[in-house]
Amino acid sequence: MEDGMELERKIARLFFTIRQFKPRWLPGKSIRISINSDPVYLRVLRAAMDEIAALAGFSRKECAKIILAVDEACSNVIRHAYHDVAGQPIYITCRITPIKLEIVIVDLGEPADIKSIKPRPLDELRPGGLGVHIIRTVMDEVHYENLAKIGNRLIMAKFLPREEGAL
């Protein structure tokens, strides 16, 4: 119960902070999913993202890439923001606008040094260092924010496919 209270306090602070930072979604107008920082839940998120991306009109192939980008982003939250400690919240918000699918990922972990979030050079072969490259390749907009003492927010978006024959 104790850490439930602590978490609630953190969440209250989060809402306050996010408001200062300008809200990125309206509740009820978007799909929100929150999982905790245990990798076992990533497959739940992937299943939901697949349907969300399909609803937005992306092809099977593009859906697969979007799933991958979201999965990589949440894996990074688990490993780098929460240092592999399970039970911490990750908030994923998806919004389909007329022009893009927007995905916002918020965590309450260690605020990142934004400059250090970068892929390894691809020709330097070593395990790791590929997630950020994948995210940046798949998504059209990628924007990391350090939410002061609270945690982090990653805002990413991909433009919807143009309809055949549309302008």
Added chain:
Amino acid sequence: MEDGMELERKIARLFFTIRQFKPRWLPGKSIRISINSDPVYLRVLRAAMDEIAALAGFSRKECAKIILAVDEACSNVIRHAYHDVAGQPIYITCRITPIKLEIVIVDLGEPADIKSIKPRPLDELRPGGLGVHIIRTVMDEVHYENLAKIGNRLIMAKFLPREEGAL
């Protein structure tokens, strides 16, 4: 923007009310999904529920039934609590405990007359009137609550399958 503010006010009241009613989940220890009251989003929820039920250890067949119960419950929220008005929030919270999968569905729609939530007699053949029967048959615990002026909460649970050979 106006109705975003209105919604936020309602949500603040919701949190306050739910606290009085005794919280049923700890943020961060459960998987939460919120969709809005447009039937097009039900398939996103079903995809996520499939993975959640599988994580809880249910067979493919039981997963399918749990998906059905959750889908029916949310369809009822859309039709009866929100009277088919889209854009209103539905909050689904899932928690896997050592003995059961617990699913809580909260809406901010018209508070229900709990006594009226009942299935039609199965031998009286007419379209409709089957959702509540399905929910009650599939789930081991089903508990509807009217959250005063705020909306409704449905708490349902299904006991996890016993492991082969376990006591």
Added chain:
Amino acid sequence: MSLQLSTEQRGNVAVVGITGDVDLYSSPQLRKEILKLVNARDARLLVDLGKVTYMDSSGLATLIEGLQHINRNNGRMAVTGLRDAVKEIFELTRLDTVFSIYPDTETALEWVAS
């Protein structure tokens, strides 16, 4: 994303093939198609659920409505091709005893046509 429906006339029987998830979102589309076919006197309808990946009670309600029209018009209706998940909901609601359910299309067709 929505339902795919195909209607084919085989002798005196209209065969409706459904592909996809029948839920609160898609069942109105199915309802429109079925109501077109059930209102003739002596209407014969076979609903092929072989490619239905999911069905909820709004789908069942649509089929019940079709059956009621058919019965009123002295017609005949059957369903066929139920996958496990779809069979489950018919059993849960005991509609497996109300509908004429056939495992294969040809036998169903024979019965509906007769």
Added chain:
Amino acid sequence: MSLQLSTEQRGNVAVVGITGDVDLYSSPQLRKEILKLVNARDARLLVDLGKVTYMDSSGLATLIEGLQHINRNNGRMAVTGLRDAVKEIFELTRLDTVFSIYPDTETALEWVAS
């Protein structure tokens, strides 16, 4: 729910077959299996991804680690059976030019064994 791994010896080649999603949750299990096989001198390894439904960068990291051990030990390693979604991540990360990728198991086996 977790990964299914099978290891089979075919001549001088160890063939690892993987079934399921390789992600942050399951890749440690794969890593353990692969590290068992790559540390002999002249180790020969074929990784069959034919039943891999999803792979993320933690899966790639595991394969890279295996390849590095193999190279250090003068062994040989190939991967085979990439489905479209898996092929995609190899291309996205340009690892399709780093790994020896074969469309079918027999050709791959021949090359790894030689």
